[in-house]
Amino acid sequence: MSRSKETAIAEGSLDIGHARGAKTGNSYIEGLRDSREVWLNGEKVDVTTHTAFKGNLTELARLYDLQHTPALQKQMTFVSPDTGNLVSYSYSLPDSPTELELKWRNSHIWMENSWGQLPRLPDFMSNVMVGVYDYRNELGLADPRFKQNAVNYYTYCREHDICLTHALGDPQIDRSGGPAIDPDMALRVMKETADGVIVCGAKQLATLAPVADEVLIYLSPSFAMREHKEFVLWAALPLATPGLKVLCREPQSHANEACGHSHPFAWRYDEQDAMLFFDNVLIPWERVLLLYNSEIAAKGFERINAWSLYSGQIRFYHRLQTFIGVASLLAESIGVNGFREICNSLGELASYAQMTKLVLKGLQQEAYLTNGGLYAPGDTTASGVFAAQVSPRLVEILKEIAASGLVMQPSEADLSNPELKPFLEKYMRGKDIDVYQKSRLFRLAWDLAGDSYGMRQELYEHWYRGDIVRNRINLFAQYDCKQIKQKLKSLISKPIQP
Structure with a gap:
């Protein structure tokens, strides 16, 4: 197993002396019983x-x-x-291709056991911390303290199995001008003190923040390259930090609905998204990973996300598997699985899954040794563009197969009503499937393709890898087509010789 060459220094809030390693379900929930300030629907709430x-x-x-x-x-x-x-394999530091494969074996377990429905699973951000550790030497160029801080914080997260979220984006106020015109448009450092830096502002969109242990703050490349240094910051802090407010969006778990469809996926997998408000928050020096250096921040984004984005592609593969399974069962349940156009749609889903599987294998084959001494997978930019492009089509196919059945299904209360029971069993059953299983199957499909939960999932799928247009532009800018262009120029340099 990979061993870090630097040893973390137990210091202040980063003490590992009493760490217990990999979390249990109970220790995870108990860790959320703290002083965090979480707001939902205008009220402070206890997330537990x-x-x-x-x-x-x-x-x-x-x-x-x-x-x-x-x-x-x-x-x-x-x-x-x-x-x-x-400790969790999500925090492993792969120093060989074999160790990298073992790391991905763990990621597949997380993703398969959540049906590909949790983009911000702990495995995702744990792999970001692997990237932060890998980037430690570059962080040290800005300040030697930051290198040691990166090692310390990585070790702290690994030993305590910290459930992390991240916060990258600025609030959507007026992006035509930027924070240089209005400093409230981005999180900024107000001042330095002997204890750390004081920050004010807001961050979005922190998925999982209400039920995470800590948040890692860093910047996408477009936000990193700023003239004013006070807006450039990488740091980490507990969600229970004084002055930090967490504002939740409207829940999509439908936990309080008294009637209508049950929501088997939405109830389980509604990852809360949040705005984070920083009201003169102190971030201790030991938790500051980078300060004021735009160049190192911009270059580091791709580096620290190399492992997490591959983990995200594993999740997308299992999301595809879920869609294929639901679509196939839908078609069978109403006897259309032999129809030519339905078979075509199911084959389309299968082609996406097979291509994603091959992409995962190919990126593993392209693994390389980083400057930080770890093995990283190949570049996931193209696979990320592909996933964002085809994801809306998954929803369309479910709608095409299920048709009006997505809308008209009995509730659990309907199914248990003795007066309705004979009518439901006679008129709302399917082909070789009773009304009870059929209605629950269609509710799964509704969660994925018709409900607000599914639409949020689709929106996340489109944006979490970044702007798809920017990614395509960057992909082509990096693509080496010199040889083929030269061959073509040679071909057209003279007339055809009959």
Whole structure:
């Protein structure tokens, strides 16, 4: 197993002396019982008791518990080189292609067991921290403290199995001018003190923040390249930090609905998104990873996300598997699975899944040794563009197959009503499937293709890898077509010789 060459220094809030390693479901939820200030629908809430978070917390706890099952423990954990704790494989530092494969084996377990429905699973941000560790030497060029801080914070996260979110974007106020015109448009450093930096402002969009342990703040390349240094900051802090307010969006788990369809995916996998408001928040020096250096911040974005974006492609593969399964069962349930146009659509889904599978294998084959001494997968830009392009089509195919059945399904209360029961069993059953299973199947499809939950998932799929237009432009700018252009120029340099 990979061993860090630097040893973390137990300092202040980054102490690892009492760390217990890989979380259990219970320790995860207990860790959320703190002083965090979370706002939902105009009220301060306790995320561990509020019904809007119950389903998602239950699922995340179940996933954490997988790390301790006899069947999966060796695949999901390894022995820490610093403490001897069993720690999550999501935090492994792959120093060989074999270790990289073992790392992805763990990611597949997380993604498969959540149906590809949780883009901000702990495995995603744990892999960002692997990237921060890998980028430690470059951070040290800005200030030697930042290199050690990166090592310390990575080790702290690994030993405590920290559930992280990130906050990258500026608030959507007026992006025609930027923070140089109005400083409230971005998070900024107000002043430095002996204890750390004081920051004010806001960040979006922090998915999972209400139920995460900590938040990692950094910048996308377009936000990093700014003239005014006070807007350039990489840092980490607990969600329970004084002065930090977390504003939740409207829940899509439908936990409080008394009637209508049940929502099997939405209830379990509604990852809360949040705005973060920083009201004169102190970030201790030991938690500052980069300050004021736009060039290092811009170059570091791709580097630190190399592992997390591959993990995201693994998730997309399992999301595809879920869509294929639901679409196939829908077609069978109403007897259209033999229709030519339906088979064509199912084949289209299968082609996306197969291409994604091949992409994952190809990126693994293109693994390379970084300047930080770790093996990283090949560039995921093209695969990210592909996923963002085809994701809307997955929803369209479910709608085409299910048709009006997406809308008209009995509720669980309808199914349990003895007066309605004979009518439902006679007129709302399917082909070789009873009304009970059929209605629940169509509710799965509704969650994916018709409900606000599914539309949020689709919006996330489109944007979380960044602007698709920018990514295409960057992809072509980096693509080497010199040889083929030269061959073509040679071909047209003289007339055809008959």
